[in-house]
Amino acid sequence: MKTGTWLHDDFPxxxxxxxxxxxxxxxxxxxxxxxxxxGAWYQHSYxxxxxxxxxxxxxxxxxxxxxxxxxxxxxYTFYGLGLVGVTMPYFFHRVAGTxxxxxxxxxxxxxxxxxxxxxxxxxxxxxSDHKPENLKFREIILSMILVAIPVGIVANxxxxxxxxxxxxxxxxxxFWAGARPYHLFLFIAPLLSILTAFHTLSFSLWGILLxxxxxxxxxxxxxxxxxxxxxxxxxxxxxxxxxxxxxYQQERILTFLNPEKDPLGSAYQIIQSQTAIxxxxxxGKGFGQGTQTHxxxxxxxxxxxxxxxxxxxxxxxxxxAVLITFAWLLIRILRTSYECRDRFxxxxxxxxxxxxxxxxxxxxxxxxxxxxxxxxxxxxxSYGGSFxxxxxxxxxLILKSELKQLD
Amino acid sequence: MLKVENRVxxxxxxxxVLTYLVVIGALLLRYFSLQIYEHxxxxxxxxxxxxxxxxxxxxxxxxxDRSGRLLAxxxxxxxxxxTPEQLTDLGxxxxxxxAVAGIDSxxxxxxxxxYFQSKYLPVxxxxxxxxxxxxxxxxxxxxxxxxxxxxxxxxxxxxxxxLSHVLGYIKEIDQATLSAQLNQGHRYHPGDMIGWKGIxxxxxDYLKGEDGVQYFEVDAFGREVGQYRDxxxxxxxxxxxxxxxxxxxxxxTAERLMQGRAGALLVSDPGTGEILCAVSAPDYSxxxxxxxxxxxxxxxxxxxxLKPLLNRLTNGQYPPGSTFKIISALLLLKDHLxxxxxxxxxxxxxxxxxxxxxxxxxxxxxxVNLPKAIIQSCNVYFFNAIQKADLNALAALxxxxxxGSPTGVDLPFESAGIIPTKEYLTAKFGRRGWSTGALLxxxxxxxxxxxxxxxxIQFINxxxxxxxxxxxxxxxxAHTHWVQGPQLPDSLWKQMETYLQAVVNHEHGTGKxxxxxxxxxxxxGKTGTAENPHGEPHAxxxxxxxxxxxxxxxxxxxxxxxxxxxxxxxxxxxIIQQAFTETNLFAER
Numbered sequence: 001m002k003t004g005t006w007l008h009d010d011f012p013x014x015x016x017x018x019x020x021x022x023x024x025x026x027x028x029x030x031x032x033x034x035x036x037x038x039g040a041w042y043q044h045s046y047x048x049x050x051x052x053x054x055x056x057x058x059x060x061x062x063x064x065x066x067x068x069x070x071x072x073x074x075x076y077t078f079y080g081l082g083l084v085g086v087t088m089p090y091f092f093h094r095v096a097g098t099x100x101x102x103x104x105x106x107x108x109x110x111x112x113x114x115x116x117x118x119x120x121x122x123x124x125x126x127x128s129d130h131k132p133e134n135l136k137f138r139e140i141i142l143s144m145i146l147v148a149i150p151v152g153i154v155a156n157x158x159x160x161x162x163x164x165x166x167x168x169x170x171x172x173x174x175f176w177a178g179a180r181p182y183h184l185f186l187f188i189a190p191l192l193s194i195l196t197a198f199h200t201l202s203f204s205l206w207g208i209l210l211x212x213x214x215x216x217x218x219x220x221x222x223x224x225x226x227x228x229x230x231x232x233x234x235x236x237x238x239x240x241x242x243x244x245x246x247x248y249q250q251e252r253i254l255t256f257l258n259p260e261k262d263p264l265g266s267a268y269q270i271i272q273s274q275t276a277i278x279x280x281x282x283x284g285k286g287f288g289q290g291t292q293t294h295x296x297x298x299x300x301x302x303x304x305x306x307x308x309x310x311x312x313x314x315x316x317x318x319x320x321a322v323l324i325t326f327a328w329l330l331i332r333i334l335r336t337s338y339e340c341r342d343r344f345x346x347x348x349x350x351x352x353x354x355x356x357x358x359x360x361x362x363x364x365x366x367x368x369x370x371x372x373x374x375x376x377x378x379x380x381x382s383y384g385g386s387f388x389x390x391x392x393x394x395x396x397l398i399l400k401s402e403l404k405q406l407d
Numbered sequence: 408m409l410k411v412e413n414r415v416x417x418x419x420x421x422x423x424v425l426t427y428l429v430v431i432g433a434l435l436l437r438y439f440s441l442q443i444y445e446h447x448x449x450x451x452x453x454x455x456x457x458x459x460x461x462x463x464x465x466x467x468x469x470x471x472d473r474s475g476r477l478l479a480x481x482x483x484x485x486x487x488x489x490t491p492e493q494l495t496d497l498g499x500x501x502x503x504x505x506a507v508a509g510i511d512s513x514x515x516x517x518x519x520x521x522y523f524q525s526k527y528l529p530v531x532x533x534x535x536x537x538x539x540x541x542x543x544x545x546x547x548x549x550x551x552x553x554x555x556x557x558x559x560x561x562x563x564x565x566x567x568x569x570l571s572h573v574l575g576y577i578k579e580i581d582q583a584t585l586s587a588q589l590n591q592g593h594r595y596h597p598g599d600m601i602g603w604k605g606i607x608x609x610x611x612d613y614l615k616g617e618d619g620v621q622y623f624e625v626d627a628f629g630r631e632v633g634q635y636r637d638x639x640x641x642x643x644x645x646x647x648x649x650x651x652x653x654x655x656x657x658x659x660t661a662e663r664l665m666q667g668r669a670g671a672l673l674v675s676d677p678g679t680g681e682i683l684c685a686v687s688a689p690d691y692s693x694x695x696x697x698x699x700x701x702x703x704x705x706x707x708x709x710x711x712x713l714k715p716l717l718n719r720l721t722n723g724q725y726p727p728g729s730t731f732k733i734i735s736a737l738l739l740l741k742d743h744l745x746x747x748x749x750x751x752x753x754x755x756x757x758x759x760x761x762x763x764x765x766x767x768x769x770x771x772x773x774x775v776n777l778p779k780a781i782i783q784s785c786n787v788y789f790f791n792a793i794q795k796a797d798l799n800a801l802a803a804l805x806x807x808x809x810x811g812s813p814t815g816v817d818l819p820f821e822s823a824g825i826i827p828t829k830e831y832l833t834a835k836f837g838r839r840g841w842s843t844g845a846l847l848x849x850x851x852x853x854x855x856x857x858x859x860x861x862x863x864i865q866f867i868n869x870x871x872x873x874x875x876x877x878x879x880x881x882x883x884x885a886h887t888h889w890v891q892g893p894q895l896p897d898s899l900w901k902q903m904e905t906y907l908q909a910v911v912n913h914e915h916g917t918g919k920x921x922x923x924x925x926x927x928x929x930x931x932g933k934t935g936t937a938e939n940p941h942g943e944p945h946a947x948x949x950x951x952x953x954x955x956x957x958x959x960x961x962x963x964x965x966x967x968x969x970x971x972x973x974x975x976x977x978x979x980x981x982i983i984q985q986a987f988t989e990t991n992l993f994a995e996r
Contacts, residue, residue, distance in 0.1 A: 128411050172423065176415060278441040278449025316442035320435060327431040331424055338420040343411040350423075357427060364434045368441055 012402045015332065018325050019380055019395060023053055023388075025322060026381035029309045032288050033302055045302050045383050052385040056392035063396035071397070072344050075125035079146075082118030085111035086153045099157045112154045112162045113390040117397070119150055119166055120351035123173055128344035132178025140179055140187065143170065161362070161374040168358040169351040176337075176350050182217040186227060193235035198242075203235055269305070270369040277311035277319075277368060284315030302383035304375050307367045322381070326360050333398055340401040349401035352394040462596060465616030466560040468646030470574065470606065472655040473683075473883060479574060479607075479693075481560040485536040487544070488529035488555050489519070500551065504532070507547045508540040522598060529555055531598055562600070564693040568658045572687040572718040573651075573818070573881060575605020576696035594618075603696075605718075606881060608819045610649055619643030650883040652681035660985045661686045664978050669966040670945075671719040671860035672978065674986055677868035677951075677960050680877030680887050682816075683986065687719040721813075721821040724857040725964065728935030728971065729767075729784045729917075730947050731805070731852025733870065735793055736781055737903060738804050741895055744795040747777045753787035762844055764790050767936060767970075781906045784917045784934060786851050793850035794843065801849055802828045807893040810858055814865045814890075816879040824862055827855035853938060863962045865890065867949040870907075871960050873900040907931030907951065920976040921950050921983075928987060929953040932961075932979065934971035943967040948975035952983045959986050 027046050034044035041047065071078075088111055089099040101108040123146060130139055147170045155163035171184055189210060196202040210231060214224045242250065276290065284290075290312035301309050311319050333353040340346040356379050363378040365371045377384055379391045441449065470479035487510075489500070497519065501512035515532045522530050536544075536556070544551065562577055564570075577600045585595055594615070595601065601615075602608035621640035661672050665688040672686040691708050708715050717723060739745045755771035757764045766772065766786040772779070780788035793801070805811065811826035825831070827849060832841040835855075848854030858866075861879065868876040869892035877887040908931040910918040917934040935947030946968035950961045961979045968974040 131411070132414060176419060176423070178414070178419075274441060275449050275452050277438065278445050279453035281442055281446045281450065311438065311442060316438060319438050319442065323431055323435050323438070327427065330427050330431075334420065334423055334427065338415050338417075341413050343413045346413040346415060353427075357430060361430050361434065365437070368437055370437060 012399065015329065015395075015399070015402075018329050019392075022322065022325060022380040025310060025314075025318060026306060026378075026383070027053075028287065029306050029313070029381075030302060030383055032290065032313055033309060035288050048385070049383050049388070052388045055385075056389045059389060060392035060396035063393050064399050068342070068345060068400055071121060071348075071400075072125060075121045078118045079122035082111075082115045083150060083153070085118075086115050086150055086157075089157065100159050100162075110386040112150075112157070112159060112166075113386040114393075115150045115154065116162075116166060116355050116390060117393055119147065120169055120173075120355065120394075121348055121397075122146060123169065124344050124347035124351055127173060127177035127347050128342075130177070135174070135177060135179040137183065140174060140183060143174060144187070161376045164362070164374070165355060165358050165376065169354040172354045173347055173351050176347060177343075182213075182219075185213060185217075189227070189231050190234055193231045194238045197235035197238045206235075207232060273305055273308040273367050274369055276308040280312040280315045282316050284311070284313045284318065287313055289313060303377050304363065304382065305367055306378060306382050307364055310381075311367075323360075323364070326356070326379075330357055330360075333401070336401045345401050349398045352398050355394065356391070463619040463621050463640065463643045464559045464599075465618050465643035466645045467562060467577070467600075467616060468610075468614040469648045470614075471648065471650045472566075472653045472658070473651060473681075474654070475650070476566065476655045478564065478566045478568075478570065478651065478653070478655075480563055480565050482563055483558045484534060484561040485541055486531050486557045486559055487533045487536055488531050488557055490529045490553050490555065491523075500553075501532075503547075503551060504544070504554075507551070508536070508543050510540070529557070531557070534559075535561070566655060568655060568662055569690045569693060570653065570658060570662075570685075571605075571690045571693045571695075572720055573605055573653065573685050574693050575607040575609075575818075576603055576693060577601060577607050578603040578696060604820075605818055606649065606651070609817045610882065614646040614649060616646030617644040651881050652683060652883050653685070653881065654683045654986075657982070657986055658684040658686075660684075661982055662688075662690075664981055668968070669713045669719075670964040670968065671723060671962070672964075672982065673720065673860055673864045673962045674982055675864050675868060675879065675960050677871040677876050677958050678956075680868070680879050680890075681883070682864070682879060682881055683959070684982070685720055685881075687717070687723070689713050689715045691715045718818070718820075719860060719964070719966075721816065721818050721859055721861045723964070723966075724822055724824055724859055725945050725947075725966075726854070726856055726937040726939065727852040727858045727863065728937030728945065728947050729786075729851055730863070730933045730935035730949050730971075731856070732781060732784065732789060732850070733903065733907070733933055734805050734808060735789055735796075735801065735850045736777060736906070737893070737895065737899065738796055738801055739777070739792055740899055740902070741893075742796070742800070745777065745792050749792075750774050750776045751788050751791040753785050755787075757787045757790045759790065759844060759847060760842065764844075764847055778906055778909065781933070782909045782913045782916050784910075789850040790847045793846055796846070798843075798846045798849065799828050801846070802826050804893055805856075808869055809865045809890065809892070810856075810862050814859075814861050814879050816861055817881050817885055821861065822859055824859055825855060825857040831855070852935060860962050860964050863947075863949055863964075864960060867951060867960045867962060869893075870900070870903065871951045871953075871958055873897060904931055904951075907933060910934070911950075917972040918948065918950070918976050920972060921948065921980045923952070923980075923984075927954060930983070932976070934976060936969070936971045939967075941967065943969055946971040946974035948972075948979045950976075950979050950983065952987065954987060957987075959983060 027049055030044070030046035030049055034041070034046055088102050092099070092102045100112065101110050103109070123143060126143055126146060127135070127139075147167060151163045151166045154166060171188070174184055175181065192206060193210075196206040210228060214228055217224075219227070279285070280290070290309060307319065307322075310322070330353045333349055337346045337350040337353070340349065359376055359379050362371065362374055362376045363382070366374055366376070377387045380388070382388075466481045467479075469477060469481070472478055487504075491497070497516070498512075501515040501519075504510055504515060505512040510533050518532050519530055532554075541556065544554070564574065580595050580597070580599045580601045584601065585597060594617075596618075602611035607614065619641045657674060661674070661684040665672050665686045668688050670688055672684070672688075674683045674685075675681060676683065689711070695704060695708065740747075751774075753766055753768075753772040753775050755766050755769045757766070764786065767784065772783055772785045772787070775783075775785045775788040777788070777792075779785065780792075802811075805826045810824055812823050813821040815821075827845065832845055832855065845854055849856055865876070865879055868879070869890065874892040874894060876890050876892070878890050880887060908929065910916045911921045911930050911932050912919070918932045921930060921932050923930045930950065930952045932948060932950030935945075935949070937945040937947060939945060944967070946963075946965040948961070948963045948971050952959045952961070961983055963975040963979045963982075965974050965978070
């Protein structure tokens with residue numbers, strides 16, 4: 001520790017620079033949006049975002065200074081507190097028809113954001129307490145229960161987007177921890193059987209694929225046959241069960257899966273967002289020059305659709321820089337997790353990288369219409385305090401894996 | 408610390424790196440294809456075909472009476488808007504508009520602040536422009552840049568009746584409602600009108616309709632340059648029309664009868680649950696909330712001590728007075744606590760503990776049995792007889808008649824009223840704070856008990872149908888359910904009917920002013936005179952009229968009106984007579 005006590009000398013400065021660079025791109029986009037907004041400069045969102053950023057960086061530093069042993073020791077306590085947190089909004093008034101937020105002194109806080117942190121820590125603790133060879137069905141089921149509780153609460157708020165994000169680390173972390181891929185596959189297979197069942201060709205292809213995977217995994221004959229036919233059977237039955245539902249129940253399920261569908265809404269948003277990004281070209285229209293942005297064609301452009309502002313004004317150059325920075329950052333996290341000697345820290349950092357990847361994918365893909373509209377922000381870039389703070393806290397914890405010497 | 412050693416294999420690491428690369432690589436490809444490969448296409452689209460979606464307001468569904476006569480209609484109004492863009496001196500523009508069209512410039516700037524969304528979007532400044540204002544603005548167009556007009560449908564109520572407490576009104580959507588519906592399909596926009604009270608609120612989803620959309624091309628500065636040709640808009644889908652159970656003619660008579668009074672009047676068909684007329688007096692013109700509200704009219708309505716905005720039908724809560732004796736008598740008879748020959752002596756007052764309870768007839772009714780106690784509405788009889796019963800049994804029977812909870816009629820915000828049980832009284836006054844006196848009071852519908860006129864009509868419908876009536880409603884197409892009252896033997900219901908008939912037809916009956924001219928029209932009823940701390944007693948009358956298989960029930964309440972038999976019964980008679988005039992009677996058969 002040559003450089004004093006407040007930073008370790010192997011501190012990865014370039015990681016910090018990369019992340020702050022991403023935040024800077026976000027703030028530039030917010031300043032541009034502010035150009036055509038009413039109100040004085042200090043009422044604009046970029047001012048708040050800079051304040052949030054200062055808070056987020058300080059919190060990240062505090063978290064970084066926490067000894068790993070503490071985090072490990074209190075992992076389940078944090079998890080319990082996190083569960084209480086996501087239940088809190090039910091005791092407050094609904095905001096915009098959902099129980100997502102609680103308001104603390106006029107500021108709206110979304111506790112499900114912090115649940116991402118607690119859930120990954122708890123899962124890392126649980127999995128690191130078991131050696132790879134001890135990860136059997138029982139352990140897989142237990143980690144599923146660990147994940148299912150917060151996912152269920154958040155999905156009920158309802159916030160399907162965040163629920164999906166909370167679910168995302170489960171299988172990758174199990175895989176990282178050394179669970180047999182075939183076992184994991186057995187859990188995913190029924191879901192695919194149900195989903196493909198509504199489309200004959202997909203279902204046939206799935207049937208062949210299933211057969212191949214089972215054959216390659218060499219289970220006992222009885223087990224293999226059971227798995228194969230119970231999956232086919234489930235798939236064949238699901239259209240029947242779907243037909244048993246009343247039309248309003250079907251409608252309710254479809255609306256739950258795709259809440260933003262409405263005539264003036266998402267289709268129009270996607271067209272406008274694609275037009276914004278496509279018209280930006282290689283170098284963009286220039287800062288403050290995005291007509292799509294400033295003519296208010298784009299809704300929630302500060303948070304969920306910020307990439308279309310960046311794409312329109314700053315062009316593919318900056319979009320590519322952002323995406324490549326994310327790729328570099330996330331793969332670097334994977335590498336340090338791989339090289340890290342502590343199983344708990346490795347799993348934790350890897351889990352957070354999955355959370356980031358899921359956010360990047362859902363947000364960037366939705367903005368250009370690759371997937372249905374789901375309101376999820378882009379890490380480090382989108383406007384919004386709760387998620388910015390959460391992202392930096394996760395970053396602080398990830399940096400633990402960079403340390404050669406763990407306390 | 409190093410609790411457990413990390414043992415991730417190289418292949419595990421490689422699988423994940425590959426996954427990450429594929430995911431982000433797919434995104435990169437997609438953005439590359441949009442921004443480089445398809446750039447020209449989107450560039451043209453953004454430059455030339457800037458499309459703006461402008462919602463086209465759907466007209467609200469119309470409201471008709473039961474025979475198709477119009478109660479609520481729409482007419483187009485003009486809204487003045489400004490698109491701020493490069494406009495620098497708003498103040499000067501507002502002053503100019505004030506000078507030309509006489510619209511207060513402070514109102515303009517207030518609306519501007521309130522509705523501003525972006526400097527490229529039109530901001531509404533004033534609504535309901537008159538023709539002379541429109542033409543004055545058009546004449547001075549050259550010095551009023553950036554202003555436009557929008558035509559939107561608006562509500563008005565053309566019928567000769569007020570019916571304001573039933574129809575309710577529509578009002579501009581407020582911020583809380585607006586943000587609450589954001590996740591439910593964005594059906595409303597700032598400035599939209601939404602049902603706020605009455606039928607307009609209860610059937611908001613049905614009446615609203617779906618706004619359409621028109622696509623406009625705008626130039627590089629966001630000015631509309633014309634309708635976008637390649638993409639047809641969607642026409643608005645008007646809201647559904649609503650047919651009410653209200654009979655316009657009957658309603659007109661009812662409003663005339665209640666003019667200058669405070670109270671409520673309801674007529675219904677107990678066989679269907681339909682409400683044929685409904686007055687809450689005093690009321691207000693339903694146009695009070697449409698168009699521009701004149702300050703003075705508002706002040707008058709708000710400062711009126713009789714509270715015209717209070718919907719007495721569903722939210723006025725009063726003691727039911729002697730009309731409640733129907734329930735007390737049914738309890739005494741059904742539980743065989745008394746037989747009709749048993750008599751008590753009425754001297755005009757009754758001493759109980761250290762309190763004296765009075766009969767309305769200060770000279771007393773002499774020797775009284777149950778039929779006489781109902782016909783002449785003797786309190787002292789009930790003070791004596793009810794002591795054989797339990798307070799909670801009486802309260803329970805009242806609840807079986809629907810008191811103490813909303814009737815579920817299709818109007819929003821209905822009050823529940825109060826039926827005092829032992830638990831209720833203990834919670835309110837303490838264990839020693841009340842005595843059997845409360846039972847004596849309840850027996851004659853006084854004390855803590857409070858009911859709404861809507862509950863009263865449901866009550867009398869249950870009596871008229873011997874305990875099972877369709878739920879009350881104003882919408883002819885409403886899905887009704889059965890309201891199940893107390894299950895009593897048919898003989899008991901018939902016995903009560905003969906008493907109610909005698910209340911009206913006996914020479915000493917308190918309800919004789921409800922008597923009918925025609926022998927073929929069966930009538931019965933009960934009067935009520937509800938003492939209250941606010942002056943004169945409230946006058947009640949509940950009645951049933953029957954011609955062959957056609958029944959009508961009526962409830963009249965006159966606040967501080969005096970005796971029910973003298974004040975409320977004649978009004979009930981007049982409206983029932985109208986309900987059974989030949990046209991009405993035989994048109995329905």
